[in-house]
Amino acid sequence: MATCVEEKKDAMSKLSFSTNGLKMSVKSYICMTIICFWSVICVATESVPRPRGVSLTNEPLYRDTEWFTCLDGSRRIRRNLVNDDYCDCIDSSDEPGTSACPLGKFHCNNRGFRPKYIPTSRVNDGICDCCDASDEYKGEGAIKCVNNCRELGKADLERRKQEIILMNQGFEVRQEYIKQGAEKKVEREESITKLREEKELADQIKEEKDKLKQEAEAPETEAKDAHKKLWEAQLELIKEAKEKQKTSDAFDELDLDENGRVSPDELLNHKEFDADGDGVVSEDEAKVALAAVEQLKATMSGPVWDTLRDRLKSLDQDQSDETTPPTTQEEGDGGEPYEGDMGDPGDDYDPGEDVDDAGDEEDDEEYDKDMDQEAIMEKYRRNQQEKEKKEKGGEDEEAMPEYDEATQVLIEAADKARDDFKAAEKRSNDIKRSIEDLEKLLRVDLGPHQEFQPLQNQCFEFTDREYTYKLCPFDKTSQRPKSGGSETSLGTWGQWEGPVENRYIKMKYSGGKNCWNGPDRSTMVILRCGTENKLLAASEPERCTYEFEFETPALCTIKTDPQTGETDNHDEL
Numbered sequence: 263m264a265t266c267v268e269e270k271k272d273a274m275s276k277l278s279f280s281t282n283g284l285k286m287s288v289k290s291y292i293c294m295t296i297i298c299f300w301s302v303i304c305v306a307t308e309s310v311p312r313p314r315g316v317s318l319t320n321e322p323l324y325r326d327t328e329w330f331t332c333l334d335g336s337r338r339i340r341r342n343l344v345n346d347d348y349c350d351c352i353d354s355s356d357e358p359g360t361s362a363c364p365l366g367k368f369h370c371n372n373r374g375f376r377p378k379y380i381p382t383s384r385v386n387d388g389i390c391d392c393c394d395a396s397d398e399y400k401g402e403g404a405i406k407c408v409n410n411c412r413e414l415g416k417a418d419l420e421r422r423k424q425e426i427i428l429m430n431q432g433f434e435v436r437q438e439y440i441k442q443g444a445e446k447k448v449e450r451e452e453s454i455t456k457l458r459e460e461k462e463l464a465d466q467i468k469e470e471k472d473k474l475k476q477e478a479e480a481p482e483t484e485a486k487d488a489h490k491k492l493w494e495a496q497l498e499l500i501k502e503a504k505e506k507q508k509t510s511d512a513f514d515e516l517d518l519d520e521n522g523r524v525s526p527d528e529l530l531n532h533k534e535f536d537a538d539g540d541g542v543v544s545e546d547e548a549k550v551a552l553a554a555v556e557q558l559k560a561t562m563s564g565p566v567w568d569t570l571r572d573r574l575k576s577l578d579q580d581q582s583d584e585t586t587p588p589t590t591q592e593e594g595d596g597g598e599p600y601e602g603d604m605g606d607p608g609d610d611y612d613p614g615e616d617v618d619d620a621g622d623e624e625d626d627e628e629y630d631k632d633m634d635q636e637a638i639m640e641k642y643r644r645n646q647q648e649k650e651k652k653e654k655g656g657e658d659e660e661a662m663p664e665y666d667e668a669t670q671v672l673i674e675a676a677d678k679a680r681d682d683f684k685a686a687e688k689r690s691n692d693i694k695r696s697i698e699d700l701e702k703l704l705r706v707d708l709g710p711h712q713e714f715q716p717l718q719n720q721c722f723e724f725t726d727r728e729y730t731y732k733l734c735p736f737d738k739t740s741q742r743p744k745s746g747g748s749e750t751s752l753g754t755w756g757q758w759e760g761p762v763e764n765r766y767i768k769m770k771y772s773g774g775k776n777c778w779n780g781p782d783r784s785t786m787v788i789l790r791c792g793t794e795n796k797l798l799a800a801s802e803p804e805r806c807t808y809e810f811e812f813e814t815p816a817l818c819t820i821k822t823d824p825q826t827g828e829t830d831n832h833d834e835l
């Protein structure tokens with residue numbers, strides 16, 4: 263071709279020469295023909311160059327030399343009207359290289375960097391938009407805009423290389439995460455198996471300890487019940503003894519001459535017996551009272567005594583109340599005990615009998631009948647003394663005494679059996695909880711290859727002007743004011759929320775602290791590849807709805823060859 267071009271030059275000169283000299287060689291003629299053929303082609307090609315502002319892809323649509331059809335097909339115009347600075351097509355496609363149309367798009371070729379489209383309104387506006395300066399070919403911009411695509415391309419390449427290096431580093435870390443995650447999963451599964459075995463054993467031990475506990479508790483309960491029963495019996499006796507003492511005191515109060523008998527006269531000064539309330543204890547009233555007293559003396563208890571005692575109010579007063587003088591003996595005549603009609607005091611009633619003695623006999627009989635009762639009383643007194651010694655001043659007659667030694671031994675044994683059971687039960691429960699915790703951890707979706715596992719049990723913070731935000735992956739998100747104050751929950755781990763084909767680029771945390779007059783707080787975490795785990799940003803696009811940006815090697819899924827640019831997204835499993 264070079265030869266032919268030379269030939270063309272040569273031939274042209276020869277042609278002019280021959281025209282002038284009317285002489286032409288054959289060789290020159292043939293060469294002339296070829297040149298003419300090429301010239302036609304060249305002229306034809308040059309006549310429809312790619313119009314300014316049209317991309318290589320769209321170039322065929324502008325190739326016709328005669329006509330141009332608007333790209334939306336709405337109109338056909340002559341080809342020479344393209345880029346004539348007058349808008350003919352509704353879709354602006356006839357003016358890709360001028361600012362004549364309102365919606366036109368100018369394509370910057372930007373050879374050496376990245377091609378791009380700009381609105382045609384920016385063409386020749388004096389501002390350099392394309393790095394190849396193609397948008398500014400007239401006026402001020404044409405002078406000041408220079409092509410710096412090569413430099414930009416070089417810088418971009420460098421940046422890309424650095425990015426590739428970082429992404430490759432992240433990819434390596436991700437491989438490590440995958441390894442760790444897989445190991446952790448196996449470790450957790452193995453732990454669960456081991457714990458289940460341990461639990462079986464712990465449950466067996468628990469059952470045994472439960473049995474031993476029951477065995478120890480049976481005799482303990484029996485001994486304690488016996489002790490309680492005995493104590494209740496003691497209480498009864500104590501109560502009875504007290505009643506008797508009161509009865510005897512009451513009798514003594516009535517028996518002014520202390521002859522062991524109560525005569526009607528001795529009752530006359532006791533206003534308590536003034537049944538009709540006329541201010542005087544009449545003989546009849548005294549008789550009735552005497553009958554009651556005698557009966558009381560015989561029975562030492564019962565409703566008669568209850569009534570009488572209630573009426574003998576003086577007896578219910580504090581015994582130490584010396585201010586109330588007893589009824590004087592002088593006022594009444596001691597005399598013989600009343601032997602008249604005293605109602606029906608009962609078959610055994612013998613008014614002549616020394617009531618006091620009778621009472622003593624009855625007491626003796628009662629105690630002789632059952633020697634245990636004496637023993638009980640004795641024990642009661644002993645216990646009381648001991649108790650008094652222990653509780654200085656805090657006297658409580660009705661408190662149950664301490665258990666005897668044999669019962670104490672049984673209680674101690676049962677206590678130990680109970681403690682052993684409790685410990686065995688606790689161990690079983692602890693193991694159960696550990697299993698549940700591990701199962702919960704295993705249920706979390708840590709990525710298809712467990713690559714997010716290393717983020718578990720870690721927290722990351724980001725502080726802006728007002729708050730410190732916290733992300734604890736697979737657990738929670740929160741916010742706390744920089745100025746101090748408590749942490750506000752912005753949600754707990756919910757689920758992965760990226761699009762189906764890329765689920766692991768978004769995490770959702772929901773159910774945080776309720777927003778006043780609004781929703782529960784929630785957080786969307788947007789993840790991207792980075793060489794380290796880092797919370798990069800936090801914002802609140804809508805009230806109480808937060809967005810975090812998080813960088814992690816776990817998402818570096820692509821390895822790129824920095825030389826060839828070839829990519830590999832296969833994880834080493």
Ligand code: MAN
Nearest residue numbers: 741750777778783802805806
């Ligand atoms: C707190 C913070 C804010 C939130 C308001 C809503 O101040 O949790 O992020 O917008 O409450 O009242």
